[in-house]
Amino acid sequence: MKSTRVSIKDIAIKVGVSNATVSLVLNGKEKEGRIRKEVAEKVLQAAKDLNYEPNNFARGLRMGHSNTIGLILADISNSFFANIAFYIQEYAEEYGYSVIITNTNESGKKMEKMIHILKSRQVDGFIIVPTEDGEDYVNELSKTKTPIVLLDRYFPNLPISHIVVNNYHASFNAANLLIDSGCKNSGLIIYNNKLPHMQDREKGYMEALTKKNCYNPALTKKITYSNIEQDISNAIEELLKENPKVDGIFFASNSISVIGIKHLLKLGVRIPEDIQVVCFDKNDAFDFIPFRIPYVQQPIQEMSKKSVEVLMEQIKKTNTIPTTMEMFARLSNIP
Amino acid sequence: MKSTRVSIKDIAIKVGVSNATVSLVLNGKEKEGRIRKEVAEKVLQAAKDLNYEPNNFARGLRMGHSNTIGLILADISNSFFANIAFYIQEYAEEYGYSVIITNTNESGKKMEKMIHILKSRQVDGFIIVPTEDGEDYVNELSKTKTPIVLLDRYFPNLPISHIVVNNYHASFNAANLLIDSGCKNSGLIIYNNKLPHMQDREKGYMEALTKKNCYNPALTKKITYSNIEQDISNAIEELLKENPKVDGIFFASNSISVIGIKHLLKLGVRIPEDIQVVCFDKNDAFDFIPFRIPYVQQPIQEMSKKSVEVLMEQIKKTNTIPTTMEMFARLSNIP
DNA sequence: CTGAAAGCGCTTACAG
DNA sequence: CTGAAAGCGCTTACAG
Numbered sequence: 001m002k003s004t005r006v007s008i009k010d011i012a013i014k015v016g017v018s019n020a021t022v023s024l025v026l027n028g029k030e031k032e033g034r035i036r037k038e039v040a041e042k043v044l045q046a047a048k049d050l051n052y053e054p055n056n057f058a059r060g061l062r063m064g065h066s067n068t069i070g071l072i073l074a075d076i077s078n079s080f081f082a083n084i085a086f087y088i089q090e091y092a093e094e095y096g097y098s099v100i101i102t103n104t105n106e107s108g109k110k111m112e113k114m115i116h117i118l119k120s121r122q123v124d125g126f127i128i129v130p131t132e133d134g135e136d137y138v139n140e141l142s143k144t145k146t147p148i149v150l151l152d153r154y155f156p157n158l159p160i161s162h163i164v165v166n167n168y169h170a171s172f173n174a175a176n177l178l179i180d181s182g183c184k185n186s187g188l189i190i191y192n193n194k195l196p197h198m199q200d201r202e203k204g205y206m207e208a209l210t211k212k213n214c215y216n217p218a219l220t221k222k223i224t225y226s227n228i229e230q231d232i233s234n235a236i237e238e239l240l241k242e243n244p245k246v247d248g249i250f251f252a253s254n255s256i257s258v259i260g261i262k263h264l265l266k267l268g269v270r271i272p273e274d275i276q277v278v279c280f281d282k283n284d285a286f287d288f289i290p291f292r293i294p295y296v297q298q299p300i301q302e303m304s305k306k307s308v309e310v311l312m313e314q315i316k317k318t319n320t321i322p323t324t325m326e327m328f329a330r331l332s333n334i335p
Numbered sequence: 336m337k338s339t340r341v342s343i344k345d346i347a348i349k350v351g352v353s354n355a356t357v358s359l360v361l362n363g364k365e366k367e368g369r370i371r372k373e374v375a376e377k378v379l380q381a382a383k384d385l386n387y388e389p390n391n392f393a394r395g396l397r398m399g400h401s402n403t404i405g406l407i408l409a410d411i412s413n414s415f416f417a418n419i420a421f422y423i424q425e426y427a428e429e430y431g432y433s434v435i436i437t438n439t440n441e442s443g444k445k446m447e448k449m450i451h452i453l454k455s456r457q458v459d460g461f462i463i464v465p466t467e468d469g470e471d472y473v474n475e476l477s478k479t480k481t482p483i484v485l486l487d488r489y490f491p492n493l494p495i496s497h498i499v500v501n502n503y504h505a506s507f508n509a510a511n512l513l514i515d516s517g518c519k520n521s522g523l524i525i526y527n528n529k530l531p532h533m534q535d536r537e538k539g540y541m542e543a544l545t546k547k548n549c550y551n552p553a554l555t556k557k558i559t560y561s562n563i564e565q566d567i568s569n570a571i572e573e574l575l576k577e578n579p580k581v582d583g584i585f586f587a588s589n590s591i592s593v594i595g596i597k598h599l600l601k602l603g604v605r606i607p608e609d610i611q612v613v614c615f616d617k618n619d620a621f622d623f624i625p626f627r628i629p630y631v632q633q634p635i636q637e638m639s640k641k642s643v644e645v646l647m648e649q650i651k652k653t654n655t656i657p658t659t660m661e662m663f664a665r666l667s668n669i670p
Numbered sequence: 671c672t673g674a675a676a677g678c679g680c681t682t683a684c685a686g
Numbered sequence: 687c688t689g690a691a692a693g694c695g696c697t698t699a700c701a702g
Contacts, residue, residue: 005679020691051479055396055455058678059680060680061678121391343696352672359698374671392695394696397695397698398678
């Protein structure tokens, strides 16, 4: 079913002026073209009467840009990223940009595919939460001089703008909260991921405990995203069986937290009496528990806002050097 | 920063053939054009070497379609809709379509704006979860013969395809579950929304209770989306204060459930000992509670799949009559 | 088997 | 103050 489209030409004919005049008026450039007021008003009226909608393809083809940014998320079902998507859309709109949201499920191959789809759709820039195995694709993309901002994660070897949280600092504080609350045998459940954002979380945790002489490497459990439920279940059981004295756990991501707490509760572990828990990122489900679970609160709104700002700067200017921004997270919901 | 674009022409020059030949090869139409194999291979190789990416604007302008569908959601932060977005994207991809996801926050004005944005981006069709006050905008849009599928909600007066759940039936069953579990004084917390999907939920609940002679209109509390937290808090307090015998509550939507349960727990109400609860839609947070909460499980994946299928049919064919599809939800997680 | 050419709907430098 | 015309990059009917 093809809808009958009204073009600039139709308006021009109806009003009895040229395409150029209509285009000028419709784009609010009456002054530049010094169009007479009466003409401008007639054009506007005709556009309304005919129910004119501009054709973005023609415009984009001519102008060479789309006023669209491509957002590549690693896991849209994760509420942390869902929130990011929401805010990025809000801020992009302020600049007159739309956002095409795509999802990779932490797969590099899927990321490559999404990059292609978005490129062919002529997005003016990318905001990417890259996957662990996606460095080459991001690098390839950046070689084409496309504006890119990496969000939440980054590749240390690529000179590409990125907005991240100081993960080391956040984890360091989270670990200290456990220690200060009396935990002598804290465990960590974290992704087996070589990207610095995850490495930093592990390092922050490790160094905090080491400083207080209570770091035990056996209590750090690495899990994979692709087998998250089973891996966490195993990790927790190992932690409890091998080390019956475990009295604290730091869950190093949003999805790990949700699944981790679920398993603890299922096993009848009392939080915080038996085991104290600190999480990375907030989750709505925390409201369902009759006790407070402290968490690392990332400045999601600020991060989203900045990523749009930095991207816009890159899109507008011809030559920008990469902008790196590190934000600080703070502990929240401390009992 | 404008990236240097490679066009079909560049390939044509490099290989020494015409634009037409390149285009034919690139679109896999060698046979139609009966291009020689050697030429085709050369073209393909050159495209690779030059890192060619097709320009969707030019293609869309010429072809008159975008291979993109616009998805208008009422509340992207609601996991029910977030899931729908995920599945629709997956299924659309199978047809070679991309999805632009937008959000209205239950505002009709915002919906109007999103329709305009998506139209100007030449989407080939719309999948819309409409807002209560959005009937006129949807009606206006449908007059332009644009393919539309309404999802989850619909307007009874508009002859537009829609995929919904049989809400009456689902609520009827949910109410009966409360009754069968021994509830004599059930309450309902539901949106004050005149759209049939919500009306049906109320009606199903009401009629189930009426049949068993235990319907008490005072125990039905209407709340608004815009003031959801406060309204639910008030509704629950009223329910408990005015009717100390309340022994069951049906929360008629996903977001109502989450907030409602949170408030019940905060007030120290024991579920299900003091009050039994049934919810519309599943929520991850349910996993955090050491008891089972039954819920109406909508076939999200099927609904998403069907909405894409129906939309594709409308896009492909010139004249289709509206398709209405009602699916059945079932009660899940019954203790 | 392949090329030349028109045209999709815009915007903009240029001419008047 | 306004119009005629070129051109963005593609696809396709037509001619050869």
